[in-house]
Amino acid sequence: MQSPLRHGKAALGTTIAGGALAALSQAPERASRLLRHRYPTVAVTGMTGVGKTRLTDRITRRASAESGQDVGSAVMERRTRRAARLRGYRFRVVPGENAATRLGALDEVFHDEPVDGVLHVVAWGHATPRRTAGTTGAAAATRDEQLAAELEDWSITAHRIASMAVRRDRPTWLVIAVTKADLFPDEVEEAVRYYSPGSGSPFAARLDELRALAGGAKLSVDVLPVCSQGAGRRSSMTDKDSAALLGRLELRMAQLSGHV
Structure with a gap:
């Protein structure tokens, strides 16, 4: 017959082992939550040519x-x-081309x-026109x-966001970035509206x-205006102006992500 002392030690060992296993099983989930808190994932969406x-x-x-290049990507x-x-942030830039790779990328980030x-x-209608695949010459629109x-x-993106939001607790925020503000500096407020x-x-x-x-x-x-790159001092949208708009966007993202 097992002594009470030995039985107690065995029970204690089982409890410790069980606790250790439970802690190990929860470790990946805790690590995932920590990573998500410190480095939230952000989907960057929009049609081709807007400058994502x-x-x-x-x-x-x-x-x-x-680099000055403005070439769209067909993959995320x-x-x-x-x-x-x-x-920081983990960005997922969804391709703007309406192709199978784009739909697959939307499924990945929203499902x-x-x-x-x-x-x-x-x-605001100032996206760089893209040529249809396989065609040559300048694009116009x-x-x-x-x-x-x-x-x-x-409409396509909003549908994906809605279907995800009703089933999960994410996404929690959406920022509409009105880019290329240097092309309509006197109409920025109208564009934001x-x-x-x-x-x-x-x-x-x-x-x-x-x-x-x-x-x-x-x-x-x-909804925030932004300009990826400004011009000279005499321009209506200087590099300083561009940096200020970008700073406002980054600050708001930091606030929404709990970084500040």
Whole structure:
């Protein structure tokens, strides 16, 4: 017959072993939560030609942002911003081309590995026109055509956000980044109003529908102008102005992510 002392030691050993196993099983989940808190995942969406990659490169301080190239990507690009105090962001730049790779990327960021926030890039009809695959020559599109294409692109993205938000606790925030502000410096306020909830514009109507589906209090929405690169001192949008707009965007993202 086992002595009470030996039985007690065995029970204690079992308890310790069980606790250790439980701790180990919870370790990956805790590590994931810590990574998500310090480095939230951000989907960068928007139609082709609005400057998603260039804006992300500016935020992540990548040298390629200064290259002057403006070529769209057909695959999802990944960027990481590492800031002070072991904080930053993991960006997922969704391709703008309406192709299978784009739809797959949207599935990944809004279903397979749900993101914490969305940076949706628009250009108020000033996106760089893209040639259809396989064609040559300069591309051309009117501003009205670009606005219509932008609205169609937003409808697809908004549908994915809504379907994710009703099933999960993410995304918690959405920032509409109105880029290429250097092309309409005297109309920035009008452009911001066009994309703002409740403004009555076609874009705002789709945004209001999204907020109604996702829950207005659950999904934070901000609209901020931005310019990936300014010009000289005599320009209406100088490098200093561009940096100030970018700083406002970064500050708001930091606030929404709990970094400040």
